[in-house]
Amino acid sequence: MKKLLLTFLAGITLISCNEDKKKEVTPEENPNLEVHEKIAMVNGFEEFDSIKKVKFTFNVKVNDSIRSERRWNWNVDTDKISLTENDSVMSYTRKDSLADDKKYIDQRFVNDSYWLLFPFQLKWSLADLSEPKKATAPISGDEMQMLTVSYPEDGGYTPGDSYDIYFDDEFMIREWVYKSSNGGREMATTWEDYKDFKGIKIATMHKSKDDSFELFFDDISVE
Numbered sequence: 001m002k003k004l005l006l007t008f009l010a011g012i013t014l015i016s017c018n019e020d021k022k023k024e025v026t027p028e029e030n031p032n033l034e035v036h037e038k039i040a041m042v043n044g045f046e047e048f049d050s051i052k053k054v055k056f057t058f059n060v061k062v063n064d065s066i067r068s069e070r071r072w073n074w075n076v077d078t079d080k081i082s083l084t085e086n087d088s089v090m091s092y093t094r095k096d097s098l099a100d101d102k103k104y105i106d107q108r109f110v111n112d113s114y115w116l117l118f119p120f121q122l123k124w125s126l127a128d129l130s131e132p133k134k135a136t137a138p139i140s141g142d143e144m145q146m147l148t149v150s151y152p153e154d155g156g157y158t159p160g161d162s163y164d165i166y167f168d169d170e171f172m173i174r175e176w177v178y179k180s181s182n183g184g185r186e187m188a189t190t191w192e193d194y195k196d197f198k199g200i201k202i203a204t205m206h207k208s209k210d211d212s213f214e215l216f217f218d219d220i221s222v223e
Contacts, residue, residue, distance in 0.1 A: 035132050035147060036122035038171045043119035047199035051076055055221040058112035061214040070112060071219065081109055107157050116202060116217060119173060127151050137166040137175045138188040139209045144168055144175075153181070173203070189215065197222040 033041065053075055060068040071084040079094040083105050092102040094109075114121060122129070128150045135146035150162040160181025167173045177188045193205040197220055206215040 034129075035145075035171070036129050036149075039119050039147075039165075039167060039173065040123045042171045042201070044196075044198075044200035045120055045123060048117075048120060051198065051200070051222055053221070053223040054116075055219065056112075056116055056217050057219040058115070059214075059216050059218065061216070063212055070108060072109065072112060074109075074113070081105070083108065110157060115206070115215060117200075118176075119201075122149065125151070135164075135166065138177055139175050139190055142174075172201075187213075189213070195220070 053073070055071075055073050058068065058070045058072065059066065069085070073082040073084075075081070080091065081094060082089060082091040090105050092098070092105050094106065098106055121127075130148040130150075132145045132147045134143055136142070137144050137146075144166040145168075147165050147167070148162060149165060151158075151160060153160045158181065162179045162181075164177040164179070165173050166175040172194070173191045175188060175190050177186060179186050187208070189206040189208055191203040191206060193216075194201050194203050200222055202217065202220060204217045204220070207213065
């Protein structure tokens with residue numbers, strides 16, 4: 001997973017002619033947005049600029065066994081991050097250069113927050129984006145729009161990885177396929193159980209086709 005590049009899109013609003021308050025612009029109302037920008041927008045990208053803190057627990061269950069449970073506390077303003085895992089607490093501040101003992105935490109934070117906020121990564125990350133096309137989603141078998149997101153061969157913790165993302169007519173991601181750079185690993189999961197946190201939409205559950213793998217979030221708090 002790639003490092004977050006925290007840049008923010010300026011808020012786009014329309015002023016109602018009948019009342020003095022702002023109205024959210026939908027992707028359909030702004031034809032100048034590219035597809036990846038529309039996906040980020042419908043998931044609340046513009047709202048993230050006002051967010052100060054994010055807390056969440058990242059969980060992985062394989063069959064009936066919990067394999068990972070990591071609780072994160074992220075101060076967005078200062079980029080100070082705390083991890084609670086196995087009854088121990090570790091903290092660090094994200095910056096360009098990290099000590100070796102902090103890279104353990106950073107690598108896991110990049111991975112976990114990437115799953116949490118992937119639609120925003122379409123704006124934050126340096127990735128190559130394909131042209132969208134119609135394709136059959138691997139789990140549901142439904143026809144959706146598909147966009148391939150490919151990362152450079154250098155930089156980050158897992159360079160060269162790519163993702164095929166399948167999204168519906170409302171630009172919400174419903175499934176994706178992760179592909180490792182060496183072709184040795186490929187995994188398809190759902191994007192489901194979306195919940196809204198102060199305007200930010202998060203898919204709280206991801207499952208494999210046979211339900212043997214579940215990656216899910218709980219204890220989410222956005223301030």
